[in-house]
Amino acid sequence: MHIEHLLSISGVKLLASGERGEIFSFVLLLYNILSSDNITGNMTSNSNLSNMRRLVEQLKLEASVERIKVSQAAAELQQFCLQNAGKDALLVGVPTGSNPFREPRSCAVV
Amino acid sequence: MCDQTFMAATFGPCDSCSKASPLMNIYIKSEAINYCSFCVEMMACQGLQKGETLATLKKESENLKKKLEEERGKLNDIELHQVAEKVEAVAALSLKTRRVLKGHGNKVLCVDWCKDKRRLVSSSQDGKVIVWDAFTLNKEHGVTLPCTWVMACAYAPSGCAVACGGLDNKCSVVPLSLDRNENLAAKKKSVAMHTNYVSGCSFTNSDMQLLTSSGDGTCALWDVESGQLLQSFHGHTADVLSLDLAPSETGNTFVSGGCDMKANVWDMRSGQNIQSFESHESDINCVKYYPSGDAFASASDDATCRFYDLRADREVAVYQKDSIIFGASSVDFSLSGRLLFTGYNDYTINVWDVLKGTRVSILLGHENRISRVRVSPDGTALCSASWDNSLRIEGTGPRGNPTHPAPQLHPPAHSGRSQSVPRADRIYSPSNKFLVFPWVFSQWEWLGKSSKGSALEPS
Numbered sequence: 001m002h003i004e005h006l007l008s009i010s011g012v013k014l015l016a017s018g019e020r021g022e023i024f025s026f027v028l029l030l031y032n033i034l035s036s037d038n039i040t041g042n043m044t045s046n047s048n049l050s051n052m053r054r055l056v057e058q059l060k061l062e063a064s065v066e067r068i069k070v071s072q073a074a075a076e077l078q079q080f081c082l083q084n085a086g087k088d089a090l091l092v093g094v095p096t097g098s099n100p101f102r103e104p105r106s107c108a109v110v
Numbered sequence: 111m112c113d114q115t116f117m118a119a120t121f122g123p124c125d126s127c128s129k130a131s132p133l134m135n136i137y138i139k140s141e142a143i144n145y146c147s148f149c150v151e152m153m154a155c156q157g158l159q160k161g162e163t164l165a166t167l168k169k170e171s172e173n174l175k176k177k178l179e180e181e182r183g184k185l186n187d188i189e190l191h192q193v194a195e196k197v198e199a200v201a202a203l204s205l206k207t208r209r210v211l212k213g214h215g216n217k218v219l220c221v222d223w224c225k226d227k228r229r230l231v232s233s234s235q236d237g238k239v240i241v242w243d244a245f246t247l248n249k250e251h252g253v254t255l256p257c258t259w260v261m262a263c264a265y266a267p268s269g270c271a272v273a274c275g276g277l278d279n280k281c282s283v284v285p286l287s288l289d290r291n292e293n294l295a296a297k298k299k300s301v302a303m304h305t306n307y308v309s310g311c312s313f314t315n316s317d318m319q320l321l322t323s324s325g326d327g328t329c330a331l332w333d334v335e336s337g338q339l340l341q342s343f344h345g346h347t348a349d350v351l352s353l354d355l356a357p358s359e360t361g362n363t364f365v366s367g368g369c370d371m372k373a374n375v376w377d378m379r380s381g382q383n384i385q386s387f388e389s390h391e392s393d394i395n396c397v398k399y400y401p402s403g404d405a406f407a408s409a410s411d412d413a414t415c416r417f418y419d420l421r422a423d424r425e426v427a428v429y430q431k432d433s434i435i436f437g438a439s440s441v442d443f444s445l446s447g448r449l450l451f452t453g454y455n456d457y458t459i460n461v462w463d464v465l466k467g468t469r470v471s472i473l474l475g476h477e478n479r480i481s482r483v484r485v486s487p488d489g490t491a492l493c494s495a496s497w498d499n500s501l502r503i504e505g506t507g508p509r510g511n512p513t514h515p516a517p518q519l520h521p522p523a524h525s526g527r528s529q530s531v532p533r534a535d536r537i538y539s540p541s542n543k544f545l546v547f548p549w550v551f552s553q554w555e556w557l558g559k560s561s562k563g564s565a566l567e568p569s
Contacts, residue, residue, distance in 0.1 A: 052167040058345070059174035062386060065423055069185045073404070073422040074193040077447070078465055080402045082197070084446035089490040091448055093204060093506040100228070100245060101208035101491055101505040 124149055140342060140381055182424045190417070190426045194465035200448065203461060203471045204507035208491065210500055211242055213249055217497040219276075219481050224265040227488045231272045232501055233260035239274045241286065244493070244503055253284050253294045262311040262322070273301070273320055275308030281322045283334055302332045310353045312364075314378075321364060321378075323350040329366050331378060343376050345383040352396045356403045365406050367394030373408050375420065387418050389425045396440045396482075401447045407464075409438035415452050417464065429462045431469065440482045445489025453480030459494055475502060 085091055096102060123130050124146040131146040216236035223230055229250070233239045237258050241251040257278035264273045266283075275281030281302035284294050302308065306325035313320055314331075319340065323329045329343040329350055348369035355364045362378040373394055375385040392412035399406045405419045405426070413434050417427040429450065436456035443450055449470065450462040459473040459480060478497035485492050491505045 049164055049167070052164060052171065056167055056171050056174065058383060058386075059171055059178065061382070061384075063174060063178050063181065065385060067181065067185050067423045068421045069187055070190070070419070070422045070424065070426060071188045071193060073419040074188065074190045074426060077190070077400070077402070077405060077419070077426075078194055078197060080400075080404075081446050081448045081465060084401070085448055087489070088444050088446035088448060089488070089506055090203070090205070090444045090485070090492065091200065091446060094490065099490070099505060101503060 209503040218495040221495040233263040323353040325349040367397040369393040411437035455479040
C-alpha cells in the first residue's frame with residue numbers, strides 16, 4: 001500500500017514537470033519491484049484467500065477418489081512381480097550367450 | 111520463489127478497462143488474461159462469497175485433511191511386506207560393471223536410455239550432452255549447450271531426437287542426424303520456456319509432445335513443432351524436481367515430486383491434480399512409476415524411498431535403514447518391478463526387494479554422489495550417472511551361477527533387526543554405528559569377492 005501511494009504521488013509530480021520518458025521507466029521499475037516482492041497490501045490477502053479456496057477445492061476432489069483395500073492392492077502388485085519375474089534379466093540373469101553386455105570376445109578366423 | 115502465476119511486465123491496454131497501463135499476465139484455468147493490477151483486485155474481490163474468510167477456509171481445509179487421512183487409514187488393513195511373506199526371497203544378485211563411460215568433463219547430471227536398448231544420452235554440468243552407444247562405448251553425437259548444469263535430458267521414442275534443459279530455463283530439442291559432420295547445436299530448437307530452471311523433461315508417447323518440470327513450481331506440456339504450451343500443471347508450492355509418465359500406451363497421467371515434500375499425480379488432458387501424497391520429511395528428488403502403472407516410488411533427501419499405491423491411495427512401503435543417512439537422489443524399478451535400484455549421495459546404489467522391503471544388495475564403485483539410475487528398456491542393464499564424471503553400466507552374470515555371498519564377518523550390532531548384507535569391505539567407527547565412505551574402492555564388486563575386502567576387515 002505504502003509503495004503504491006508513493007508511486008501515485010511521485011507519478012503525479014513527474015507528470016507535472018512533463019518528463020514523459022522518465023515517468024514511463026520509473027513506473028515500470030517500481031512495478032517490477034512490486035511484482036518481484038509478491039505484492040503488498042490488499043493483493044496479499046486476496047491471493048491468500050484464492051489460494052485457500054483452491055486448496056479446499058483440491059482437498060474435496062481428493063477426498064472423493066475411489067479407493068481399494070491395501071490387501072487387494074498388495075496382492076495385485078505381488079502378482080505382477082511374480083508373473084514377470086522370469087523375464088527380468090537383472091533378477092534372474094541371462095544365459096551367457098545372449099547377454100548383450102558381455103565382454104567382447106575376439107573371433108578366430110578358421 | 112515459486113511462481114504460481116506467470117508474472118511479466120508488459121505494457122498495453124487492459125482487457126477489461128481498456129486503459130493503457132502495466133499489465134499482469136495471469137492464467138485463470140489455463141486461459142491467459144491480461145488485466146491491469148486494479149482490475150485484478152476487483153476481480154478477486156468479486157469472487158468472495160458471503161461469510162467466507164481466511165479463517166473459515168483454513169478450518170475447512172484442516173477438516174478435509176483429517177477426513178482424508180481417516181478415509182485412507184480405513185483401508186490400511188495389512189502391510190505390503192506381510193502380504194509378501196510367503197514369496198520367495200530374491201536370490202543373490204550377480205551384478206557386475208560391464209561398461210564405464212568416460213568422456214564428460216564434469217558432473218554427469220542425467221541419463222536416459224533410447225528405446226533401442228543400446229543408446230544412451232547423458233548431460234553434464236559443463237553444458238555437454240553426449241549420445242553414447244553402450245555396447246561399443248562409441249560417442250555418437252555431442253552437443254554443447256550455452257548454459258551450464260544441464261539437469262534434464264531425454265531420448266525421443268523414435269530415437270531421432272534428444273531433449274535437454276537446465277539452468278537456461280528452457281528445454282530444447284536437438285534432432286540427431288546420421289551425418290557426423292553436421293553441427294547439431296545449430297539445429298537445436300527451444301521448445302519449453304519456464305521462469306526458473308528446468309529440472310526434468312520427458313517425451314510423451316510420441317516425438318511431438320514434451321513434458322517438463324521446473325524450479326518455478328509448475329509442470330508443462332509443450333508441442334514440439336510449434337513450441338506452444340498445451341497444458342500447465344499448477345499445484346506444487348515449491349520447486350518440482352522430477353516427473354515420470356505412466357507406462358501404459360494409452361496412459362495420460364504423470365507423477366511429479368518436489369521440494370514441498372509432495373508427490374502429485376496429474377491428468378495430462380485436464381491439468382487436474384488427481385492425487386497427492388505427502389509423507390516424506392524432506393525434498394523429493396526423484397519419482398518413478400512401477401512397471402504396471404498402479405504404483406510409484408519416490409526418493410528423498412530424508413534418506414528414505416517410499417512406495418505409494420495409486421489405487422489404495424496411500425504409502426505402502428518405506429525403504430530405509432539406520433545406516434543410511436544420506437539423501438537418495440534417484441530410483442528405478444527393474445523390469446518385473448521386484449527390485450528397486452536407488453542411488454544415494456553416499457556414492458552407493460542400494461538394491462531393495464520391493465515386496466519384502468529389505469535390502470538385497472549394495473553396488474559400490476562410484477567416487478562421488480549418484481545423480482541418476484536408469485534401467486534399460488528391456489531390463490538387461492542398469493546405468494548409473496554420477497558426479498565423478500562417469501557413467502557405469504551394470505549387467506548380470508550368467509544364469510545359474512551367482513557369485514557366492516560373502517561370509518558373515520562381524521555383522522554390525524545395530525542392524526540386528528534386518529537381514530544385513532555382510533559388509534566385509536566397510537570400515538566401522540568404534541561404536542559400530544557409522545561407516546566411512548567406500549570411496550577407497552574403485553571397482554564394482556559383489557561383496558562376495560573377498561580379495562578386495564580382506565584388507566579392510568574390521569579388527
